Amino acid sequence: MSKGSFYFQTYGCQMNEHDSEIMAGLLADQGYTPTDQRDEADVIIINTCCIREKAEHKVLSLLGELRGQIEADPNKVVAVCGCMVQQEDIVPKIRKACPHVKLIIGTHNFHRIAEYIDRIRETNETICDIPTEELLIEEALPTMREYPFKAFVNITYGCNNYCTYCIVPYVRGKERSRDMVDILNEVRALVADGVKEITFLGQNVNSYGNDLDDPEAHFPGLLRAADQIEGLERIRFMTSHPKDLSQELIDVIADSRHICHYIHLPVQAGSSRILQRMNRRYTKDHYLALVEAIRKAMPEAALTTDIIVGFPGETEEDFQETLDLVERVGFDNAFAFAYSPRAGTPAEKMTNQIPLEEKKDRLARLNDLLAKWSLKKNQAYLGKTVKVLVDGVSKSNDRVLSGKTDTGKIVLFTGNEEAIGTLADVQVESAQTWILKGKRVK
Ligand code: SF4
Structure with missing residues (x-):
């Protein structure tokens, strides 16, 4: 039986996305199930970034938004992790503005997330653990990947x-x-x-x-x-x-x-x-x-x-x-x-x-x-046939597939979902600033 559902809100770079995939893997391994419905989740994890301006503002305003939900359901756990919480001045700000945050965990020990969430759900305590020293690299952690391929x-x-x-x-x-x-x-x-x-x-x-x-x-x-x-x-x-x-x-x-x-x-x-x-x-x-x-x-x-x-x-x-x-x-x-x-x-x-x-x-x-x-x-790609790894359907039309060339170009073409995760040859018929369009030839 599931221990409850979890939802990730991830900001920032691919390193952060991958950290979220590992944390999701750890939670799933411990019996939690993922959901894409934030409002229904028992555990909401916000993986923060501090590279861009306004990141702090965004996170604090999201925490403010969640406050009503937590007060209505005190069993919900909100956790904040990622680069932002490693900045010395941030933790006191979060604790003062958002006392409903139950877990604050750093970038060097995020692999303890499932253990901490279990503890919070049992005892209702608040945990803040931000090691300032790098810890040994943890190997063989479970990962919940966005794509199987x-x-x-x-x-x-x-x-x-x-x-x-x-x-x-x-x-x-x-x-x-x-x-x-x-x-x-x-x-x-x-x-x-x-x-x-x-x-x-x-x-x-x-x-x-x-x-x-x-x-x-x-x-x-x-x-x-x-x-x-x-x-x-x-x-x-x-x-x-x-x-x-x-x-x-x-x-x-x-x-x-x-x-x-x-x-x-x-x-x-x-x-x-x-x-x-x-x-x-x-x-x-x-x-x-x-x-x-x-x-x-x-x-x-x-x-x-x-x-x-x-x-x-x-x-x-x-x-x-x-x-x-x-x-x-x-x-x-x-x-x-x-x-x-x-x-x-x-x-x-x-x-x-x-x-x-x-x-x-x-x-x-x-x-x-x-x-x-x-x-x-x-x-320069017009008329050429390119090999793409098909990674999904286009956001605007589910009969249009989207893939990437080895040179990182996004190519859209008509096809069905069975092609997702395979390599396809596509002839480029039109070139726009950010995308190519074409037809599948193999
Ligand atoms: S200090 Fe920052 S910008 Fe410079 S190499 Fe390291 S991560 Fe990149």
């Missing part, structure tokens, strides 16, 4: 880079790599379970293994070994730091059988002066040289990036350097954001913060350029 696999936790705008090293701790044997065993088990595509996750996958004694445990070596696993069709990874992207890694991807020719390589800014203020430890020229090396080895590879506009001290000339870099690289896609300060980071204290209006104006100009390149890149 694709899966995330963590390879590192935390980050040592301390980019001056970023809160991650403070809330996720120092970089820790998983043992390569454990990672590969997990991939083999996933493939045996029907998974066709895996995505290796880490804040900086390229520095995988730097903290391990095993000289063979580095990212190119891990990719090479994963590429040999029979039955695995596609390997993706996210995110790469330009300072650690080696020629060896580029060659491994180019020579592989299954590693997708798609690299997400966050540049953040085109001005070397701003890159230095961001503590990114590469220059514009270095980044452009990497792009040249990638294009030489894999002319058809897709490149995407992240860009911050309006970083403190960014002049119009610096911003023009970003536009110039975008024009020279021609990204397939990019996530562009206006800089917003994160409490506790060095950039928050920098002088020369850029006025909001100026940031918005730069962001709009950048987005126009990015959209132009995205369309141009998509138009």
Whole structure:
């Protein structure tokens, strides 16, 4: 018999999504059942993010919304976890504004969630457990995946880079790599379970293994070994730091059988002066040289990036350097954001913060350029036949399927749901800024 139902509200990146999948697996393993109806759930877990501005505001307002429900049904348990609660000032705020929150649990010990929820339901106590030290990596945790045919696999936790705008090293701790044997065993088990595509996750996958004694445990070596696993069709990874992207890694991807020719390589800014203020430890020229090396080895590879506009001290000339870099690289896609300060980071204290209006104006100009390149890149697919992994139906029409090429392009085509989870050949008939459309030919 089920112990009760649980519902996840997850904010933020794929690392957070995967943490939620593991927590869901742990709860299911302990006899709880998932529900997609928040109002009916016995346990509501909010997995928070603190990367974007307003994240705190969103979470506190959601907690306020839930207050009435909890007061009407005191057996309901609300739990808050994720990066936000690792920030020192947040826990007292949650406790003061939202006394109905029964569990607050950190990023280093979220694997204790089921045990804590059991305890709360038995004793009605309130638990707040936020370890500040990184704990040993827990292996072989059960996972409840969103898709049966694709899966995330963590390879590192935390980050040592301390980019001056970023809160991650403070809330996720120092970089820790998983043992390569454990990672590969997990991939083999996933493939045996029907998974066709895996995505290796880490804040900086390229520095995988730097903290391990095993000289063979580095990212190119891990990719090479994963590429040999029979039955695995596609390997993706996210995110790469330009300072650690080696020629060896580029060659491994180019020579592989299954590693997708798609690299997400966050540049953040085109001005070397701003890159230095961001503590990114590469220059514009270095980044452009990497792009040249990638294009030489894999002319058809897709490149995407992240860009911050309006970083403190960014002049119009610096911003023009970003536009110039975008024009020279021609990204397939990019996530562009206006800089917003994160409490506790060095950039928050920098002088020369850029006025909001100026940031918005730069962001709009950048987005126009990015959209132009995205369309141009998509138009290059017209008439070609591409292999897509079909991952679902289109949001607007359930007779239209949606899939992704190995280069990460979204392709829509007519078909039926039985194709979900398989690879299909689709001829591209039309190209829009963010999607391709076509017809299935095989
Ligand atoms: S590499 Fe920089 S931006 Fe990325 S998680 Fe680490 S500190 Fe943050």
